[in-house]
Amino acid sequence: MTSADIARFFDSAGYMKLPGLLPDELLSQMQKVVAAGLEDRVTPFRMNSAGEACRLDSLLERDGVFLDALRTPFVLDALIAILGPNVEVTRHRHNHATRNAPGDIPFRLHRDIQQWSRPLISVFFYFEAATVDNGCTTVVPASHRIPYAGPQSGGGGGNWADEHDEYRHLIGQELPLEMPRGGVLLLNSLCFHSVGAARRSGGSRLSAVFACRSIDEIASEGGDDSVLLCGSRRFVGNKALEVSGSLRRGDN
Secondary structure, eight states: OOHHHHHHHHHHHSEEEOSSOOOHHHHHHHHHHHHHHHHHTOSSEEEOTTSOEEEEEOHHHHOTHHHHHHTSHHHHHHHHHHHOSOEEEEEEEEEEEEEEOTTSSOOOOEESSSSTTSOOEEEEEESSOBOTTTTOEEEOTTGGGSOOOOOOGGGOSSEEGGGOTTTGGGTTOOEEOOBOTTOEEEEETTSOEEEOOOOGGGOOEEEEEEEEEEOOTTOSSOOSSEEEEESOOOOOSOOOOOOOSSOOTTOO
């Protein structure tokens, strides 16, 4: 499969199960960091209804192994094919690992961003196999093309499909995306998706997710909200024009 094939499929479907697996050594290093953080409850973390630590936030700030994973050649090549040569990962969307046990997270279709103001690709790493039994990610193909229909309740990011009449028809259209240990899923953050309804006998699954984007070429200054994965940050917007006798504000 070529880079062009990946880009075309992702653009059409809104997701892509990458052909390839992360190396076992890299997986084990990431899993070790996550397991220790959950066991020792190293902040920031979140708990489930049983009082167990189930989500570990700020992974990029904890260990460089997660950047190494994002820079794995087959992962980075796919991101470059879709986003272009200058790619960064943001600290303020996803950047966490989750151990999903049956009942921890209910099925509820949602988008991770509300509208196309800041295009993002969600990058999922699977430390354990994700199956229908243990609640693998479900996705509504091509739903990234559906227009914005309003904000999420409570002021949160993204959208819930059950909060807008324009989205309700999507419920029941989702497809399960089973993934092997070491598998990588790219998801357009506007694509409606949800954790699946795990069966009680299905066990838990452990995964991490990050949000990547193209460098904003008309942003004159960079901030500390992201980490450069590849390429460079370069401003190529119009330069500020000095007002003079021959060129005034508003002139073309």
